[in-house]
Amino acid sequence: MLEEVRDLMRRLHYSIHTERAYCDWIARFVRFHHWQAREALLLEAEKKVEDFLTHLAVQGNVAASTQKQAFNALVFLYKRVLAQPLEHVEATRSKKEQRVPEVLTREEVKRVLTFVDGTAGLIVKLLYGSGLRITEAVRLRVQDVDTGFKQVTVRNGKGDKDRVTPFPVNLEVLLKNHLERVQLIHEQDLAADLGAVYLPDALAEAYPNAAHEWGWQYVFPSRDISVDPRSGVQRRHHVDQSVVNKAIKAAVKRAGVVKKVSAHTFRHSFATHLLQRGTDIRTIQSLLGHKDVQTTMIYTHVLQQGAEGVVSPLDDL
Secondary structure, rough: HHHHHHHHHHHHOOHOOOEEEEEEEHHHHHHOOOOOOHHHHHHHHHHHHHHHHHHHHHHOOOHHHHHHHHHHHHHHHHHHHHOOOOOOOOOEEEEEEEOOOOOOHHHHHEEEEEHOOOOHHHHHHHHHOOOHHHHHHHHOOOEEEEEOOOOOEEOOOOOOEEEEEEOOOHHHHHHHHHHHHHHHHHHHHHHOOOOOOOOOOHHHOOOOOOHHHHHHEOOEOOOOOOOOOOOEEOOOOOOHHHHHHHHHHHHHHHHOOOOOOOOHHHHHHHHHHHOOOOHHHHHHHHHEEEEEEHHHHHHHHHHOOOOOOEEEEEEHO
């Protein structure tokens, strides 16, 4: 059954990350009910799904977003694979608590960036300088970065949307030197008949030669050649996110920053610092690619020094 799920998701052009997540949830769902036969999934389906989702919320204490992902996986399974759409599911919902994002001050950003260099350093500078998600940064193609117009185009971001965000001027020379090294690697790969980069199926069919062209190559390619888990083709993929995350962790420690910092912290800092400079909230919403401005409004809470912007009476003494 999982093979059917994978085949269908690939035909529908779901990302490999979504494919893995959905298959994992479906497997956990089956193990939770100790089923041995496919037919068991079809009996009292809604109740079985409710029991599983309630277990995740109550015993598993998972976040609301995690429970929602599990539910989406099961909706896909029943509707697309088993051809028995779920009618009505009422499970105990996980609590969705709004948390104020962790944000670095400008001085803290400067200190951390001092201790991260190389390819990881360039990526982290783009996370902060352009407000990118880490997945968006590692997937950038050469043609997505326009140093002339000082902009970065994010293709197929969250929600499968494109957007444009600023490119930091002081990264221009650094990026130019980096791309010169990447182009040499690409030329070596072409000589070894390994220079075809991954392209979505529709693009690969429409532009059969594009995979070898320089503009379609990843800005941050992996150090090693690997085998594509879907096609079995040997090619150079983009750098793994773990490389960046490890570099950030080490840099934060060396910088003496005690806040809990992740790759996403630099995106939060990008938005907050733009607000401090007086940038309009709608502009920031567009740069971040948020569907709803209410999502962007969370950064206004960060700017309210103290509780709800109230100054402590101790400061008046």
